[in-house]
Amino acid sequence: MNAIAHTPASSAGTTATPVDLPIVKTEGIHKVYGGTVQALKDINLEFKRGEMTSLLGPSGCGKTTLLKIIAGLLKPTAGEVRVNGKPVTGPGPERAFVFQDFALMPWATVLRNAAFGLEQQGVARAEREERARHYVEEVGLAGFEDKYPHELSGGMRQRVGLARALAVDADVLLMDEPFSAVDEQTRRKFQEDLIRLREVENKTFIIVTHSIEEAVYLSDRIVLLSPRPGRVAQVLDPDINRTGDPDAIRRAPEYLDLTDDIWRGLREYVE
Amino acid sequence: MSATVPAAIAGGPTGSSIARFSQMPAMWRILSLALFFAVWEIAGRTNFNYAFPTFFETLAAFFEMIFDGSMGAAYLRTLEPLIIGLVLSLGVGVSAGVAMGLRKEVEFLSLPIFITMQAAPMAALIPLITFVYGIGLTSKVLAVIFLAMPVITINSYKAVRNVPPSLLDMSRSFMGTRWQQVTKVILPAASPMMFAGIRLGVAEGFSGVVLAELLITPTGIGDLITFHRSVANFAHMYATIASIVAFAVIAVSLLYRLEITLFRPEKRGLS
Amino acid sequence: MTLYGFRIPKFAALFFWIVVWEIVGQFELMLLFPPFTEVLAAMTDVVTTPSFVEAARITAYCYLVGLSLAVVAGIGLGLLMGLVPAADKLLNMWVNIFLSAPLSALVPVIMILFGMGEPTVIVTVFMFAVWIIALDTRAGVQHVSPSLKEMAFSFGASRVQRLKIVLLSALPEILAGIRLGVIRGVKGVVIGQLLVSIIGVGALFSLYSQNFLMGHFWALILILFAFALSLAELIGRLEQKVEYYAGARG
Numbered sequence: 001m002n003a004i005a006h007t008p009a010s011s012a013g014t015t016a017t018p019v020d021l022p023i024v025k026t027e028g029i030h031k032v033y034g035g036t037v038q039a040l041k042d043i044n045l046e047f048k049r050g051e052m053t054s055l056l057g058p059s060g061c062g063k064t065t066l067l068k069i070i071a072g073l074l075k076p077t078a079g080e081v082r083v084n085g086k087p088v089t090g091p092g093p094e095r096a097f098v099f100q101d102f103a104l105m106p107w108a109t110v111l112r113n114a115a116f117g118l119e120q121q122g123v124a125r126a127e128r129e130e131r132a133r134h135y136v137e138e139v140g141l142a143g144f145e146d147k148y149p150h151e152l153s154g155g156m157r158q159r160v161g162l163a164r165a166l167a168v169d170a171d172v173l174l175m176d177e178p179f180s181a182v183d184e185q186t187r188r189k190f191q192e193d194l195i196r197l198r199e200v201e202n203k204t205f206i207i208v209t210h211s212i213e214e215a216v217y218l219s220d221r222i223v224l225l226s227p228r229p230g231r232v233a234q235v236l237d238p239d240i241n242r243t244g245d246p247d248a249i250r251r252a253p254e255y256l257d258l259t260d261d262i263w264r265g266l267r268e269y270v271e
Numbered sequence: 272m273s274a275t276v277p278a279a280i281a282g283g284p285t286g287s288s289i290a291r292f293s294q295m296p297a298m299w300r301i302l303s304l305a306l307f308f309a310v311w312e313i314a315g316r317t318n319f320n321y322a323f324p325t326f327f328e329t330l331a332a333f334f335e336m337i338f339d340g341s342m343g344a345a346y347l348r349t350l351e352p353l354i355i356g357l358v359l360s361l362g363v364g365v366s367a368g369v370a371m372g373l374r375k376e377v378e379f380l381s382l383p384i385f386i387t388m389q390a391a392p393m394a395a396l397i398p399l400i401t402f403v404y405g406i407g408l409t410s411k412v413l414a415v416i417f418l419a420m421p422v423i424t425i426n427s428y429k430a431v432r433n434v435p436p437s438l439l440d441m442s443r444s445f446m447g448t449r450w451q452q453v454t455k456v457i458l459p460a461a462s463p464m465m466f467a468g469i470r471l472g473v474a475e476g477f478s479g480v481v482l483a484e485l486l487i488t489p490t491g492i493g494d495l496i497t498f499h500r501s502v503a504n505f506a507h508m509y510a511t512i513a514s515i516v517a518f519a520v521i522a523v524s525l526l527y528r529l530e531i532t533l534f535r536p537e538k539r540g541l542s
Numbered sequence: 543m544t545l546y547g548f549r550i551p552k553f554a555a556l557f558f559w560i561v562v563w564e565i566v567g568q569f570e571l572m573l574l575f576p577p578f579t580e581v582l583a584a585m586t587d588v589v590t591t592p593s594f595v596e597a598a599r600i601t602a603y604c605y606l607v608g609l610s611l612a613v614v615a616g617i618g619l620g621l622l623m624g625l626v627p628a629a630d631k632l633l634n635m636w637v638n639i640f641l642s643a644p645l646s647a648l649v650p651v652i653m654i655l656f657g658m659g660e661p662t663v664i665v666t667v668f669m670f671a672v673w674i675i676a677l678d679t680r681a682g683v684q685h686v687s688p689s690l691k692e693m694a695f696s697f698g699a700s701r702v703q704r705l706k707i708v709l710l711s712a713l714p715e716i717l718a719g720i721r722l723g724v725i726r727g728v729k730g731v732v733i734g735q736l737l738v739s740i741i742g743v744g745a746l747f748s749l750y751s752q753n754f755l756m757g758h759f760w761a762l763i764l765i766l767f768a769f770a771l772s773l774a775e776l777i778g779r780l781e782q783k784v785e786y787y788a789g790a791r792g
Contacts (some may be wrong), residue, residue: 073440091444103441107459107537117445120455148537168445299631322654341592383555390725390774391767392732394646398747404572471642478644485650485737493792496650505654512651516643523642 021085023044023174023204024070028266029079031065038229039065043079045223045232049171052198052205054215054222056262058269062178062230063208064100070206071097071174083172093121096165098175102157104149110136111145113160128167133209135163140193155186166201175207179214191217192246212262215239216255224262227269234265311525324401329342333510340516341495348490349515352408353480354414356487357428364420365465373453382428388421394482401487411483411490419472426468430461438441470523477519546610575754581764585758588765593746597735600742604660605731608667610721616672617716620679621709630680639738641673645730648736659741663734670730671723678719714784721777 025049031040039062048051055063068074070081071089073098081088083095091097096117106111112119115132123131136145139159149157158178178189191214198205209215215222216238226233240254249255308326315325324332336342367385371378397414403412434457443454484493492515499507531538560578567577588594619637649666656662658683686708694704709716735744743762750759 068440071444073444091446093446095444097444099437101435101437103437105438105456105459107535116441118456120442120445120447120451150537164445223514241433259385300635303632303635305634320655333624362752380555380558383553384559387556387767387771391770392729394729395743395747395763395766398736398751399763400574401753402754402756402759407747474642474644478646481644482733482736483645485646492647500650501652508654510650513646516639519644519714520639520642 006220010014021049023049023223024206025082026066026070026079027082029066029069029076029081030146031062031069031074031119034076040069040076041229043230043232044223045206045235047172047206048221049060049204050111050202050220051209051220053218055206055225056212056222057208057213057233058227058266059210060230061184061225061227061269066225066230067174067176067206067208069097070172072237073097079120090168093168094170095172095174096168098158098161098165098173098178100180102149102154102161105158106149109146109148110152110160114163114167115239117164120126121168132163132167135166136160136234138166139163153186155182155190158182158190166203170203172204172206175205177208177210180210187214194218195242195246212259212266216258217249217261222262224265236262303346308315311499322503322505322514325511328416328506329509329513332506333514336507342511344400345495345511346518347491347492349480349484349493352411352416352475352483355419356409356412356479357476358417359412359475360420360423360476361417361469363416364423364472365427367433368424368429368465368468369458369461371424371428372431373457378428379408383409383419385424385428387509388417389425393421394479395415397482397486398462414483414487417480419476422475423468423472427461427465430468431457433464435459462534465533466527470526473526474519474523477515477522488527543555547745550652578762580757581760584755585761586760588705588746590595593749594762597746600660600663601731601735604663604734604742605727607723608664608730609727611664611728611733612675613720615668615712616675616719617679617709619672619676620719621705623680624674624683624712625708634680637673637676641677645669646733646737649734650776651771652734653738657762658738662738663742665732666737667727667730670733671727674726675716675719675723678715678722679712682715682719683708685715686711686728708750715780717777717781717784720738721738725770725774728766728773732766733742 011050015234020186026045029040029043030038032038038212045064057063057067069076070083070088072088072095081153084094105116108116109258111129111132114136115123118128118131133145136142138144139162141156141159141163144156149160152160156177158181161178165175179190182190192200195204195218207215222238223232224234224236225231236258238248238254238258240252240258242249295395311327315323330536334343368382371381371385394417396417397410400410400413403497404413438456438460441454442456447455480491481493484491485497488496492511495511496508499505499511563575564578566572566575567580580699623633623637627712634750646668648669649662652665652669656665690707690711691704694707694726699707702720732743734746735742745758746762749755750762
């Protein structure tokens with residue numbers, strides 16, 4: 001319910017499809033590695049337009065595998081992913097991926113990295129650089145356009161990864177543990193910025209994380225996955241007001257209670 | 272170069288060593304040279320061996336050969352098979368290595384050959400090619416190719432294979448075609464290791480050409496060495512050998528400089 | 543590699559090339575390659591001659607002596623460079639120069655200093671193998687984790703014990719260096735004998751080329767290649783045994 005309240009009512013992209021239809025839908029996804037290792041088992045999920053969903057679970061629960069299947073980078077052994085009602089056969093322009101290890105090209109500047117998605121789409125140089133510049137500024141890296149990745153901190157590198165994903169103007173942003181290689185302070189700042197960014201950009205976010213606090217702090221909906229084989233254990237809709245002071249969220253009783261609840265549920269999977 | 276892998280594993284020692292030279296304070300380099308020459312001079316003066324000249328005798332012989340033109344003429348003769356052989360090794364080696372890295376079936380057919388060539392003492396083939404192709408330019412060019420090409424090929428292959436998988440995923444997730452993936456991601460990402468292989472190949476090529484000139488027919492530098500040995504001009508012989516060693520080392524380090532200025536914009540500011 | 547659903551072993555491709563070789567040889571397409579079967583026939587002929595046994599003895603002896611010296615000196619030099627910064631700054635440049643220099647140009651010097659016999663071949667093997675061992679040992683020693691060294695220090699380990707810890711934790715790099723040294727040493731033992739040319743395989747090569755014995759020539763080359771490859775394979779297996787260790791070291 002809360003999730004629907006958060007969906008901007010006047011979303012421009014929703015003219016083609018009704019608001020209440022899920023933008024991403026997974027139907028009976030199975031994934032078996034090497035014929036024996038069952039990574040995912042019967043995943044049926046719906047992701048609503050404009051929502052931020054976290055895939056949360058202990059390591060080995062297949063959450064990154066699921067994200068890569070949605071991205072079209074991996075093929076499911078069985079089942080189907082639908083985006084805007086169309087089945088996924090590979091990567092598509094309506095989805096953009098943010099990588100755990102940033103996946104920046106060390107030989108390219110911040111600007112070229114941010115514009116790389118557009119470059120591959122064949123957008124003319126002047127136009128793609130203008131668009132990339134806009135998003136580099138939006139993620140807070142104005143002035144760093146001509147730096148190389150090795151001159152940036154981990155947090156800044158991930159901002160470049162985010163700018164690159166935003167620049168292609170996809171509807172869905174798929175983020176694979178985007179903050180796991182970043183230190184705690186940077187991570188908090190980044191999370192706050194992400195909440196602010198959501199208010200500006202009308203995007204659907206799917207985030208893989210192993211941090212309970214991060215999932216509760218950021219998401220409209222949390223999908224808990226259990227390991228070996230990975231399947232949906234629980235789906236939660238945190239009822240937290242994120243409009244005011246970002247620090248207030250971390251003190252809200254709903255935030256604290258839910259974090260505790262999830263930990264109690266996950267504890268049994270941790271050896 | 273990365274701090275965690277030994278130099279020889281991380282794509283060859285030559286590149287990292289050159290990088291280390293240029294970062295070393297000049298004082299230490301001069302001290303290091305002076306120490307070596309002093310030991311040489313003292314060892315020469317002790318007369319422990321009738322055929323061991325002092326450093327200054329060698330230096331004098333070097334300038335004598337420079338001024339009477341014999342050194343320059345010898346280098347011109349030596350450079351011909353060396354350059355032809357290196358250009359051929361470069362063209363064939365890099366394309367074969369890249370092809371093996373990109374295509375499974377090429378890898379399956381050709382990799383065992385190149386692994387064998389790299390591990391085996393290819394110099395043993397030099398008497399054979401002389402036997403078949405005579406004592407002319409062909410044999411010498413082949414000697415250079417036999418020694419230089421395997422390491423160039425294997426390094427190019429490994430370089431393509433070691434491109435970070437997340438960069439490949441990145442290109443794919445942003446809708447890159449296979450051609451874009453190869454030209455915009457794989458080749459630039461592989462180029463440092465490829466160049467390391469090329470440097471090793473050039474060093475091997477020097478070895479090949481000298482070996483050919485010593486074994487096949489004395490021409491160029493090989494002739495200078497053989498001639499001065501036969502007339503017991505040991506200082507001249509040492510000067511020739513020292514000059515070719517220095518020439519090889521300088522050529523390899525110039526190649527590294529060239530690589531940095533032409534292909535590695537992100538490193539230009541560093542050293 | 544799989545073809546039409548069948549798994550093909552990795553080195554099956556070599557058989558393919560041998561067949562190609564045989565065809566090239568039978569139809570005399572390239573002067574360089576006599577038929578493979580002819581080479582195989584010559585192989586028995588080569589192996590049974592007393593001069594081959596003598597060449598094998600010289601090769602094995604020079605190789606083992608040269609390589610042992612290179613391992614001892616290389617590890618020693620690497621330790622010195624890894625532990626003493628001043629020594630590193632003085633020697634690093636030379637070690638790197640010798641690593642990428644055309645060492646075959648130095649063999650004439652070695653021949654003058656050590657004579658036209660086994661000592662020259664031993665020194666050639668040593669020169670080919672020692673530098674890479676030294677450089678990898680140095681890298682290993684410098685990358686021993688500082689916390690491990692501090693641990694040894696804080697638990698009151700003696701100097702000898704601490705040196706032992708450094709050596710053991712640099713073991714994967716040292717072994718990598720030795721593996722490369724082993725391969726380079728084989729090249730050294732062949733190049734040394736080729737240039738000395740009156741002993742061992744060098745003498746055999748001269749004998750075969752004077753008598754136009756192509757099959758014999760190739761047979762000897764194949765034996766040398768097989769020797770080099772099996773050595774590389776052997777040391778690679780040994781290295782895998784300590785692989786766990788590089789991983790656990792962090």
